[in-house]
Amino acid sequence: MAITTTDISKTTKRIPVVLSGHALRSLRDSGYSLAAALGEVIDNSLEADANNILLRLEETQDKHGKKHIHRIVVVDDGSGMGTEILPYYLQVGFSTRYMQKDTIGKYGVGAKLAALNYGRRIDVWSRTREEEPWQHVYFDLDDAIEQEEKGEVVGIEMPNQEPVPDELVSLLPNDSGTVVVWSKVDRLEEGRRAPDAKTLRVEVEKELSRMFRYFLHGGIKISVNDTKLLPYDPLFLMEGTWTDKELTKYYSRISKANEQESQDNYQSSRKTHFPALIIANKERIEIGGSIAELTVTVYPKEVAREPGTGGDELAKKLRVVDNGGCISFVRLEREINYTNVPRIFPRGVQTEDRFLGIEVAFKPELDDYFGVRNVKRGVEPHDELRAKMFDLLKKYVAEARAKLDDIRGEAARDNQTHQGEHTPLVKASKKANRTLPKSRAKGPDDRVEQERVKLDLAKDVIGNDKKAQEEYLESIKDLPFVIESVDFPGHTFIDIQHLNGQVIIRLNTRHRFYREMWEPIRSIAQRTPGGVSGDEAVRAAKRTIEALTLLIIAYGKAESMDENPRERYGDLRMYWGQFSDSLIGKVKDVI
Numbered sequence: 001m002a003i004t005t006t007d008i009s010k011t012t013k014r015i016p017v018v019l020s021g022h023a024l025r026s027l028r029d030s031g032y033s034l035a036a037a038l039g040e041v042i043d044n045s046l047e048a049d050a051n052n053i054l055l056r057l058e059e060t061q062d063k064h065g066k067k068h069i070h071r072i073v074v075v076d077d078g079s080g081m082g083t084e085i086l087p088y089y090l091q092v093g094f095s096t097r098y099m100q101k102d103t104i105g106k107y108g109v110g111a112k113l114a115a116l117n118y119g120r121r122i123d124v125w126s127r128t129r130e131e132e133p134w135q136h137v138y139f140d141l142d143d144a145i146e147q148e149e150k151g152e153v154v155g156i157e158m159p160n161q162e163p164v165p166d167e168l169v170s171l172l173p174n175d176s177g178t179v180v181v182w183s184k185v186d187r188l189e190e191g192r193r194a195p196d197a198k199t200l201r202v203e204v205e206k207e208l209s210r211m212f213r214y215f216l217h218g219g220i221k222i223s224v225n226d227t228k229l230l231p232y233d234p235l236f237l238m239e240g241t242w243t244d245k246e247l248t249k250y251y252s253r254i255s256k257a258n259e260q261e262s263q264d265n266y267q268s269s270r271k272t273h274f275p276a277l278i279i280a281n282k283e284r285i286e287i288g289g290s291i292a293e294l295t296v297t298v299y300p301k302e303v304a305r306e307p308g309t310g311g312d313e314l315a316k317k318l319r320v321v322d323n324g325g326c327i328s329f330v331r332l333e334r335e336i337n338y339t340n341v342p343r344i345f346p347r348g349v350q351t352e353d354r355f356l357g358i359e360v361a362f363k364p365e366l367d368d369y370f371g372v373r374n375v376k377r378g379v380e381p382h383d384e385l386r387a388k389m390f391d392l393l394k395k396y397v398a399e400a401r402a403k404l405d406d407i408r409g410e411a412a413r414d415n416q417t418h419q420g421e422h423t424p425l426v427k428a429s430k431k432a433n434r435t436l437p438k439s440r441a442k443g444p445d446d447r448v449e450q451e452r453v454k455l456d457l458a459k460d461v462i463g464n465d466k467k468a469q470e471e472y473l474e475s476i477k478d479l480p481f482v483i484e485s486v487d488f489p490g491h492t493f494i495d496i497q498h499l500n501g502q503v504i505i506r507l508n509t510r511h512r513f514y515r516e517m518w519e520p521i522r523s524i525a526q527r528t529p530g531g532v533s534g535d536e537a538v539r540a541a542k543r544t545i546e547a548l549t550l551l552i553i554a555y556g557k558a559e560s561m562d563e564n565p566r567e568r569y570g571d572l573r574m575y576w577g578q579f580s581d582s583l584i585g586k587v588k589d590v591i
Contacts, residue, residue, distance in 0.1 A: 028116050035207030037114035041074045048078030055224045059197040068189035072182040077173035080128040083159045090139045119182035126178040135159040214333035235297045235357035236276035246317050247274045274300045280396040296396040297357040298403045304355045306411045307519045325349030329379045330361040337379040346394040356400045405510045409487030422483040424590045432586035433480045441498035460486040485509050517547035
């Protein structure tokens with residue numbers, strides 16, 4: 001029914017502030033992800049002291065062959081709702097915990113808007129005791145709009161005893177509980193939110209297992225389509241999590257595959273819990289007369305491993321690839337957001353930050369400081385809080401990054417990741433060296449010192465296996481150049497030693513130039529052309545140009561630290577240019 005300004009001018013009655021049906025249709029675009037929407041229903045179940053919560057995403061196929069989720073069911077064994085409360089479950093703005101600061105929910109809008117974000121009808125059945133019948137209420141958006149257009153008052157009918165659909169009876173708890181059904185679901189067709197229903201379901205499982213990890217870890221059971229969720233802890237501190245399960249499988253499989261495994265892998269294959277290293281443990285942030293707590297961790301070496309593994313299959317299973325710079329904001333043990341906060345990381349978010357876990361926990365009394373909205377999504381720390389968080393992160397993220405370098409360097413040494421990385425070029429350079437001027441650097445005269453230098457190199461590359469050390473030293477004894485990528489502390493990128501005509505070069509895998517330029521290019525070079533996307537190749541090429549240019553600038557800056565750089569380094573520059581020109585001309589296509 002269309003209302004004209006003429007009609008309005010003739011009426012002496014008040015008009016409603018909200019056209020309920022039309023307003024709710026507009027509010028359907030609330031921006032919920034499916035997991036966040038379902039989280040609103042789970043919140044109500046937890047507030048009702050439920051121990052078991054079952055979710056079902058039901059898929060069907062339309063006449064055109066396109067699949068979609070047409071109905072969503074949530075069942076809990078909580079305390080249920082009596083007839084005096086049940087109809088208000090569907091009323092926007094009603095909450096038995098309205099504006100309280102000691103509960104998960106307080107605004108009374110989340111579960112309603114979440115449901116309408118995906119479906120046009122909500123049905124609820126509930127009871128408070130086993131001997132009571134199930135009471136039913138519903139809201140149908142299509143009916144509401146039709147009633148409104150007829151000039152009727154849109155409202156919610158009082159509860160009736162309409163039975164729970166037969167296909168859901170097997171899911172009902174024996175005692176009290178609540179059943180929430182979203183139907184007329186029209187926004188979850190194949191290819192819209194995910195390629196298919198399975199992918200969407202897995203995404204929901206992943207998100208809910210992180211959102212409600214503290215409840216799952218405490219013993220609350222949440223299932224999605226008969227899959228029992230395990231907690232996912234982005235701090236990697238809890239036991240019995242999804243990541244513990246995946247890491248146990250991974251290292252057990254490696255153990256079986258390796259007949260003579262290293263001691264390190266042997267120990268990993270026997271572990272069932274892989275805790276992170278704690279850098280900051282519930283560091284207090286005092287704000288607004290209350291306390292928020294910051295925790296920062298570095299993932300264990302079984303997760304971080306050696307450089308270049310941050311995007312492989314294990315990293316994807318462990319969900320590390322989604323973690324770069326994300327902070328988990330936890331309100332009353334329930335995560336309300338897992339996101340990047342702009343301009344809050346020292347020196348910005350770096351690729352390796354995906355191996356850091358960061359959590360900020362707070363109580364509802366700090367909602368205003370954290371910018372918590374009525375739908376428990378989105379966090380925007382206000383100025384004073386942001387400044388305090390930045391200061392703490394500046395300290396602890398720097399510590400975490402340094403520790404990560406140590407962990408990954410140790411892993412690279414244990415696994416001999418970089419051994420032989422430069423062998424093809426070194427061998428090709430041996431042939432090219434025949435026509436180059438011969439080295440004049442003598443190195444140490446002491447034979448014992450010469451042997452020590454060689455043994456140190458072998459240990460850096462091979463480890464402590466005596467036989468392997470001897471074989472390695474034999475393999476390099478006639479090479480004019482030896483170059484190896486190894487891990488060592490400090491800011492030195494290239495370490496060079498001269499040993500009676502042999503040039504021994506170590507590249508520091510811990511150095512930023514290696515991590516941000518060398519390692520990504522090496523990773524791409526090891527793949528097939530079809531395995532590299534155009535965007536990935538362009539990004540790598542751009543970063544390489546940046547890094548090489550900055551390397552040259554850094555060399556120029558280093559020369560400037562001497563009062564007479566031309567006199568001191570003139571020959572060095574001349575030889576460097578001459579030999580690079582000659583080697584690049586002679587050595588091609590050997591990788």
